[in-house]
Amino acid sequence: MSRIGKKPVPVPAGVKIAVKDRVVNIEGPKGKLSMTHRPDVVVSYADAEKTIKVETATGAGPDASAYWGTTRALLRNMVEGVTKGYEKQLEVVGVGWTAAVMGKKLKLTVGLANSIMVDIPTGLTVAVDKAMVKVSGPDKQLVGQFASAVRATRKPEPYNGKGIKYTTETIKRKQGKQFGA
Numbered sequence: 001m002s003r004i005g006k007k008p009v010p011v012p013a014g015v016k017i018a019v020k021d022r023v024v025n026i027e028g029p030k031g032k033l034s035m036t037h038r039p040d041v042v043v044s045y046a047d048a049e050k051t052i053k054v055e056t057a058t059g060a061g062p063d064a065s066a067y068w069g070t071t072r073a074l075l076r077n078m079v080e081g082v083t084k085g086y087e088k089q090l091e092v093v094g095v096g097w098t099a100a101v102m103g104k105k106l107k108l109t110v111g112l113a114n115s116i117m118v119d120i121p122t123g124l125t126v127a128v129d130k131a132m133v134k135v136s137g138p139d140k141q142l143v144g145q146f147a148s149a150v151r152a153t154r155k156p157e158p159y160n161g162k163g164i165k166y167t168t169e170t171i172k173r174k175q176g177k178q179f180g181a
Contacts, residue, residue: 011045011079019043022037022043026078028138031082040057041060055068080140086136088143090166090167092108124136150164151165159173
């Protein structure tokens with residue numbers, strides 16, 4: 001049994017919840033998110049208590065408890081996203097390596113012959129300050145996925161430490177080859 005699924009999700013003031021069939025729409029000051037949950041769970045919103053409750057559906061299969069907890073966690077992340085938002089910071093490390101926002105694209109000059117252009121998805125805000133790239137938005141999955149895609153363009157390497165890394169990430173440095181005796 002899921003212990004996470006048992007807890008109701010508190011809804012702060014200023015957040016609107018709409019549950020229709022299997023679609024949950026959440027709207028707040030930072031944006032609007034929507035999710036279609038699995039048929040193994042039932043989502044209900046109690047307006048008087050300002051809570052979202054997730055329960056397993058009657059006749060659900062053996063995996064229902066896993067979907068129960070996952071659905072509750074996704075809904076909690078959505079509520080937090082529309083109220084506070086999510087943010088990831090990346091750092092571009094390398095001599096002459098830069099990042100710049102050009103319209104709906106992120107231009108990365110990271111030591112290759114050509115600059116890399118990465119499309120910025122709708123709903124995300126990308127800000128560049130010198131060598132720092134800040135990705136923010138209400139959707140936790142979208143923020144993380146975009147930050148991961150930017151990092152994957154030029155992963156940090158352990159010998160010189162050059163590359164695109166998260167600011168919270170530490171790169172374990174390796175010693176290069178030894179020459180001479």
